[in-house]
Amino acid sequence: MVTHAPTAGPDARGGRAPAMPAIPELEACIHCGLCLNHCPTYRVTHLEAESPRGRIYLVDAAAQGRLDLTKSVADHLYLCLMCRACETACPSGVQYGRIAEAARETLGPPGPPLTRMMVRLALRHLMPHPWRLRAVAALMRVFQRSGLARLAAGVLPGKLGRRLALMPAASPRFYAPEAEVLPAIGERRARVAFLSGCAMSMFFTEINEATVRVLRRNGCEVVIPSGQICCGALNVHNGEAGSARAMARRNIDAFPDDVDAVVVNAAGCGAAMKEYGHLLARDPVYGPRARQFAARVRDVSEFLAALGVRTPARPSSQTVTYQDPCHLAHGQRVRAEPRALLAAVGVQLTEMAGSDRCCGSAGIYNVLQPEMAETLLREKMEAIRETRASVVVAPNPGCMIQLKYGAQRFDVPVRVVHLLDLLDEAGA
Amino acid sequence: MTALRDAQSRARLIRRLQSVVGEPYVLHRPDDLTVYEQDALMVARHMPDLVVLPDTTQQVSDVVKLAREAGLPIVARGAGTGLSGGAIPQAGGVVVALTRMTRLVELDLASRIAVVEPGMVNADLTAMLVPHGLFYAPDPGSQVASTIGGNVANNSGGPHCLAYGVTSNNVLGLEVVLADGTVAWVGGRAHDAPGYDLTGVLVGSEGTFAIVTKVVVRLVARREAVRTLLAIYDKMDVACEAVSAVIASGVVPEALEILDGITMRAVNQTLHAGFPDDAEAALLIEVEGLAESVPVLMERIEDICRAQGARRLQTAAGVEERLSLWKGRKQAYGALGRLGRRAMMLDVCAPRSRLPEIMRRVLEAGRRWNIGVANFFHAGDGNLHPTPFFDFDDDSPEYARVIGLAEDIMRACVELGGTITGEHGIGLEKREYLGWMFTDADIAAMKQVKQVFDPAGVLNPDKIFPTGQPVHGGSRKSAAAPA
Numbered sequence: 001m002v003t004h005a006p007t008a009g010p011d012a013r014g015g016r017a018p019a020m021p022a023i024p025e026l027e028a029c030i031h032c033g034l035c036l037n038h039c040p041t042y043r044v045t046h047l048e049a050e051s052p053r054g055r056i057y058l059v060d061a062a063a064q065g066r067l068d069l070t071k072s073v074a075d076h077l078y079l080c081l082m083c084r085a086c087e088t089a090c091p092s093g094v095q096y097g098r099i100a101e102a103a104r105e106t107l108g109p110p111g112p113p114l115t116r117m118m119v120r121l122a123l124r125h126l127m128p129h130p131w132r133l134r135a136v137a138a139l140m141r142v143f144q145r146s147g148l149a150r151l152a153a154g155v156l157p158g159k160l161g162r163r164l165a166l167m168p169a170a171s172p173r174f175y176a177p178e179a180e181v182l183p184a185i186g187e188r189r190a191r192v193a194f195l196s197g198c199a200m201s202m203f204f205t206e207i208n209e210a211t212v213r214v215l216r217r218n219g220c221e222v223v224i225p226s227g228q229i230c231c232g233a234l235n236v237h238n239g240e241a242g243s244a245r246a247m248a249r250r251n252i253d254a255f256p257d258d259v260d261a262v263v264v265n266a267a268g269c270g271a272a273m274k275e276y277g278h279l280l281a282r283d284p285v286y287g288p289r290a291r292q293f294a295a296r297v298r299d300v301s302e303f304l305a306a307l308g309v310r311t312p313a314r315p316s317s318q319t320v321t322y323q324d325p326c327h328l329a330h331g332q333r334v335r336a337e338p339r340a341l342l343a344a345v346g347v348q349l350t351e352m353a354g355s356d357r358c359c360g361s362a363g364i365y366n367v368l369q370p371e372m373a374e375t376l377l378r379e380k381m382e383a384i385r386e387t388r389a390s391v392v393v394a395p396n397p398g399c400m401i402q403l404k405y406g407a408q409r410f411d412v413p414v415r416v417v418h419l420l421d422l423l424d425e426a427g428a
Numbered sequence: 429m430t431a432l433r434d435a436q437s438r439a440r441l442i443r444r445l446q447s448v449v450g451e452p453y454v455l456h457r458p459d460d461l462t463v464y465e466q467d468a469l470m471v472a473r474h475m476p477d478l479v480v481l482p483d484t485t486q487q488v489s490d491v492v493k494l495a496r497e498a499g500l501p502i503v504a505r506g507a508g509t510g511l512s513g514g515a516i517p518q519a520g521g522v523v524v525a526l527t528r529m530t531r532l533v534e535l536d537l538a539s540r541i542a543v544v545e546p547g548m549v550n551a552d553l554t555a556m557l558v559p560h561g562l563f564y565a566p567d568p569g570s571q572v573a574s575t576i577g578g579n580v581a582n583n584s585g586g587p588h589c590l591a592y593g594v595t596s597n598n599v600l601g602l603e604v605v606l607a608d609g610t611v612a613w614v615g616g617r618a619h620d621a622p623g624y625d626l627t628g629v630l631v632g633s634e635g636t637f638a639i640v641t642k643v644v645v646r647l648v649a650r651r652e653a654v655r656t657l658l659a660i661y662d663k664m665d666v667a668c669e670a671v672s673a674v675i676a677s678g679v680v681p682e683a684l685e686i687l688d689g690i691t692m693r694a695v696n697q698t699l700h701a702g703f704p705d706d707a708e709a710a711l712l713i714e715v716e717g718l719a720e721s722v723p724v725l726m727e728r729i730e731d732i733c734r735a736q737g738a739r740r741l742q743t744a745a746g747v748e749e750r751l752s753l754w755k756g757r758k759q760a761y762g763a764l765g766r767l768g769r770r771a772m773m774l775d776v777c778a779p780r781s782r783l784p785e786i787m788r789r790v791l792e793a794g795r796r797w798n799i800g801v802a803n804f805f806h807a808g809d810g811n812l813h814p815t816p817f818f819d820f821d822d823d824s825p826e827y828a829r830v831i832g833l834a835e836d837i838m839r840a841c842v843e844l845g846g847t848i849t850g851e852h853g854i855g856l857e858k859r860e861y862l863g864w865m866f867t868d869a870d871i872a873a874m875k876q877v878k879q880v881f882d883p884a885g886v887l888n889p890d891k892i893f894p895t896g897q898p899v900h901g902g903s904r905k906s907a908a909a910p911a
Contacts, residue, residue: 030765032468033509036573037549046481046527046547047455048508054463061462073459089572092765093698 018069020062023102028094029056035096038089040358040376041079049076052086052096059103069107077103078110079372081365082237083326083358088333097331098278104239110368119364123240127198127230128247133174137202140170162370168203168401175201175208177224182216189219190260190307195251195273197266198230199397210424211265211300217428218309222263227254231264233272234363236279248276249286252293261298265420267396268363271331273297299328301395301419305337313427315346320422321389322349323380323403324356325396338395338419345426347391352383359394361402377402381410395419432477432498441498445480448490453528455479464505464523468570469513470770471822471830472856472899476503476517481525485603485611485641488524492639493609495522501889502607504635506547506578509570511773512855513899514582514634518890524639526577532556533642540647541600541617546577546640553645562647565592568851569758577640583632585851587683587757590808591716592648594851596631603642604630607882617644629877634853635888637881651716654682655726656744656753659711659733660704664688664791664803667709668783670736671807674713675780679728684808685712685757691804692756694763701756702749707739711807712757714750760804761815767800768817774834778846780810786844790814793836797829811850812841838864854892856899863894 035052036042042051049058055077061067077100084097104110109119126132143149144167153164175196184190192215200208215222228251232244251273255262264270277291298306320342328334335356342349360366360376380403384392394400395418403416432438438456445454455461456478466473477500482488495502501521508515517523529545532553536542537560544553550571554563567586568574574584580602585594592598601615615627630637661667667686674684687695687710692703703710711733715725730741744750764771778786787803790812794801805813814837820826838848838861848861862871875893878885890897 027769028765030468030762030769030771031466031470032570032762032765033507033573034570034759034762036507036509037552038572046525046530047460048463048525049455049460057463057466058459067459067462070457070459072457076459091695091698091759091762093763094765 035086081362084330105241171205175205231269267325267328271327301338320347321387323394329356350387361398453481467508467515476523479523506575509574512853512857514855582853591682601644604638653719653722656750658742659738683714686807688803690802771817773815775852776841789840797833
């Protein structure tokens, strides 16, 4: 039916454009458009190509060979936050995340050539290596403590300076548990493995410690495998599925099988690990193990709510609002459990408008797409301000970093915490 | 119609349009254009030459003038959730997407009207009105995404139109940009404006008369009480008869819908909406009114449903259960994506008293052409949505079976005294069938109106009126026989 296609532009790499493979998940979309208004980037731009339906259409057209994978196509796919709000909205159950991840695997990492190279370098040679991550964390600490960071943020021009200011403060030490297996306190009710994570270990050591304390107080023996590495979520989301597969295999080997659950306190990591079965579907050796592993993964709120937490020793009366991390609400469909735990702690929860709309953090998105990220953050901070809550709970490292920055940038007097901070403070 | 003659004139037009709406809002690269080649009618597509997204009435007017100068057709578009292909630029040209124009221009609570821009999303308008106890009544299934402008173009309906009327009953006036770029107002801020009822003419004109840039809508107050009932049936026939019995009793509910078993099971897969998994049909009935009268009304309806053979009655316990049932109903079309790669939601009407018969004929047609058909529809006003779902492409030979099926269903509706379209518009999808409903003289009269508004035929050409050309992937004419 297409009678006159305009000529194609130059492709993304300046060479031959890669071919988009057939992606089975594409078939479920019947183009009804009910996702549009749920998409943060469509709500800002009002452009079809920045909507889930539009992006699916682009991938589909490319897979059919009707469209070249130009730089512009890549830009549309990378302006997507991968928040997966469209999956919650979709009546047909289209797995947008899988479509976009497959498309990005074909496109490779985002950005202009230098950025692409840096991103690829970091994803391949930094993220899978805990010791290198530790070294980076140590360097960051020195840089930030010395006052050089503040100096640079002040001296560098607007955008660069602001980006530097966005850089979160590294924790005083990299998370290192006192032993690989920590016994339950009191009667043992469960044996769990804990993903200590990369960002959580670098920036939120105390939250990891709090998580382990709460798990143990509630009767969990906690195994923290020393051989574990980063879950690979950033790799999958940024066109580096190959290295993500290797990381998933490492983790499947590192984690014990004889646990009731693999507990995760970072929403993005939990969502990614629940997809290990899909990620390694075509791996004859690891495929079946990956499916079993994925079935054991639980967000810490999901796990604790099912287990039942002990009555908090010091109930809290703070006014709290809750930011649904995208990869918890949309990616894992976990919404009720964190709220139930907040209620158990005794806090007063005031819901913000659009609590399940992305804050703009989205992994490394806020670094690569600062303008869109800032627009979404501004809206988010206003929604938080309106609740007049003194605390915002956002159980995911990316969201916490973004909201902390947002509280400063837009002058909203709110403390940003993890759900497990509150549970630990209350002695649950 | 002359299109862009060469790359140079194309580049010049792009620059001039950019100076009107700003550079980011003139789309001209293949990827940016491709996504506008289709709306929610999955079985046809056509690439526009350019897509422009104006932000003000003045910009719409300027864009229309520039497109006219370039000799290009102009196709207005909202969210692209239309099911008759009305926003598909069949003849190429400039798509004017109104999705940026989302403002609430005025809210007059005393007069209970609002003035909105065409890109305002239907559900967003109602959400804004919640604090005032008001709402905008027409509630098409697509309301979470579709725009008021698109609703106006198609004279959209929805479940609650049984009580509140369709879009034309809820729009009082319009600001429009005419085919020559002139800005004009029609209608006013109250019903029955003096002079010709041009609002009535423009609502449902599918972008073929003018481009709507502001809409004056009537708002309605939320009633004191509401109750929602799901009456579950083992036979579609029996459910249809119950509909006639309810209406005949003199009680008119706010909504009276039927969902069949296929649809309910598909919806249940995504949403735990509370539909039964093992029934052939269910009536979804809602009554509103004073707190004292609603229980009485509902009791009468329950008695009738029971007398008419309902297996089970299930009243929504609270707000959440009620909203969940409605969410399930509104996601019905989308949920069918689980059953086939494609679905084509038809939109036809039959007199309410003939519901059992038309449903029998719909199911018969499905069997005859060997294609699965799901049904979920506005039973209260006889507006059916038989939805074939299938796995082949619109350019495959099998596709002719879908067309055969659709034609059988439309023919049956016309024979029973119904129509070939209810609320989705004629668009591309139904244009070749207009002659089934109207005489040549009738169609000629309509064409004269088109002639007045758009003598050059540049606004959304090839829509509504028969062209003698196949609509779908070119396979329509292939010899198809029932299975």
